[in-house]
Amino acid sequence: MTQPEQHGTTDSITDVRGLRVGHARVAGDGALSGTTVVLAPAGGAVAAVDVRGGGPGTRETDALDPRNVVQRIDAVVLTGGSAYGLESAAGVMAWLEERHRGVRVGPDPSHVVPVVPAACVFDLGRGGDFTARPGPATGRAAVEAADASGDHARVETGAVGAGTGAVVGGLRGGVGTASTVLESGITVGALVVVNAVGSAVDPATGALYGSYGSYGSHGGPGSHGSSFDGGLPSFPDPAVHQAAQRRLAEAREAAAPPPLNTTLAVVATDAVLTRAQAQKVAGTAHDGIARALRPVHLMNDGDTVFTLATGARELPEGPGPLALNEILAAGAELVTRAIVRAVLAAPGGLRGPGGDFPSYSELYGGPHAAN
């Protein structure tokens, strides 16, 4: 774990072979929400979840308890629309049922129940219309987009899918992703939707929290245009930071901060994991959220991490249960990096009836403290 990290080919969760990502957006004026689906290859993936926020909105997470019966799942749904948006999973279920994918429950191959775990972020009213939420059609569009995207496809980031209306500490949030190939050859990837009540930006310096401490061995060389190129951190010019602070203060006066917030993540790997190991990966991945956002895991955060393990590569022999360590550490680091990339990927600010949320790039002109 002290070797420089090797990013995956696309530096995204789709570097885990067989996983596909699709986004869909709620149509219409007044809508700023959407759904993101991570689709497993045929046969599904071992899955787990760890919920650490105090205000979670989830569906089918109890089925993922390693003590319970379902062994593999076909898709995970991340969605806007708060608890209403969980309905988008119904569209993913229907799509899977049509393909006879799911838990077989009868003699006919069509007798399946797809278990589609889902978690939501709060973005109600972000586009002006409190009732514009993802539903089954949004979920279906997202899973169709995932299916159509092909293997190792580039993952769209920023204000897409479940991140369409996302905000973080007064700034625009969104979707981010990152991946790494471990020395063992195992690939680990992460995808996040950042919509947190805490801040991604250190108010003292203007640097992104997630960039701190990522200059060295864990962040690795930024060979794919990432913001982690090694060396000492640089910080925004104090004048730029002061101007940014003023702008943010104005924006906050214009709109009260949203009451409920969440960071969602999927950590995926091609390793062979038991469901209990997958659960541990989901738990330690929350460390990556803690490093990128302050504070987190509050009563109004619904922070939830899913794990998907496709089971293509055995863990390295020798270290026994400790073989999991490199995946645990990588999962946390990737979640941090994916959050940084989500914040940097946010396009221009979000200004409308739902509030005024500048983007980081708008305020600071690009990445800082990690070059």
Next chain:
Amino acid sequence: MTQPEQHGTTDSITDVRGLRVGHARVAGDGALSGTTVVLAPAGGAVAAVDVRGGGPGTRETDALDPRNVVQRIDAVVLTGGSAYGLESAAGVMAWLEERHRGVRVGPDPSHVVPVVPAACVFDLGRGGDFTARPGPATGRAAVEAADASGDHARVETGAVGAGTGAVVGGLRGGVGTASTVLESGITVGALVVVNAVGSAVDPATGALYGSYGSYGSHGGPGSHGSSFDGGLPSFPDPAVHQAAQRRLAEAREAAAPPPLNTTLAVVATDAVLTRAQAQKVAGTAHDGIARALRPVHLMNDGDTVFTLATGARELPEGPGPLALNEILAAGAELVTRAIVRAVLAAPGGLRGPGGDFPSYSELYGGPHAAN
């Protein structure tokens, strides 16, 4: 939570009125271990625990599940000696029984069972003798020291108590503490024992991870000699850092890193908390470990956080369940700060039959990246 943080009077866990801390050390050549007791005031405190490491060693933690019967406890034990050291809790139980403190289980006031939750760090053989471990006598000595210390006493830090033989990422670890007074007047304090497999030091810069992002509002002015004085971070001189890296590499060659490691913490407050709220505080406090140490929560970490709530002050009215947020955020920040202080408090390096572990100050000449 955006106000500058106000440190407690002693900037230690004993700023929470009624809590006392005592350390004891295992006597004899070859011994480098000990026990730390956090003693609640008469009548006990609401308590909870959250275990996040993959290799925990604990006692009486199931009793703290908010669904279970025990309502308050009198003391928490942090101890060296791995699972053997849990026996130190027996000495604390005996001391409490003599004072009729514990869960009343019979008609006579002497009929009590003290519930003494405990967690251990791995330091077996650190002093050369694998069998030199804390036992009941060590626990009794620690609780007696706590009792004798008086209210708001200064807490000894560094290589004391359960931190006597602690190491962290090749450096000497130990005990650290910190506290804050929130705007509501509620006091929150933390005490940690740092003995982690991960590193407290960013290998790219030589700065302490826990100092990153603590320059501003969450770290607050360093009015009590802490290492958080605001402003932009400073980093160790590159030549100093390179020399430190060389020294650490030599030390690591001399001794294999220990196989099992742990960061233990107690987060305490004078707030009125339910047991479920206390459990949430313990969970979110793990974020503070994640920010100060990388990686953490691995299979060979036994990371465990206890919460103690003495119940002297009601949570602020108004925000409902969100009133807990400021304690959640403060708990995480204080754990980070206590870890930084533990590493800085380590005296000269630990060199002996159990290994070669320089201290941070020895390598870097004092705190860095946080002034």
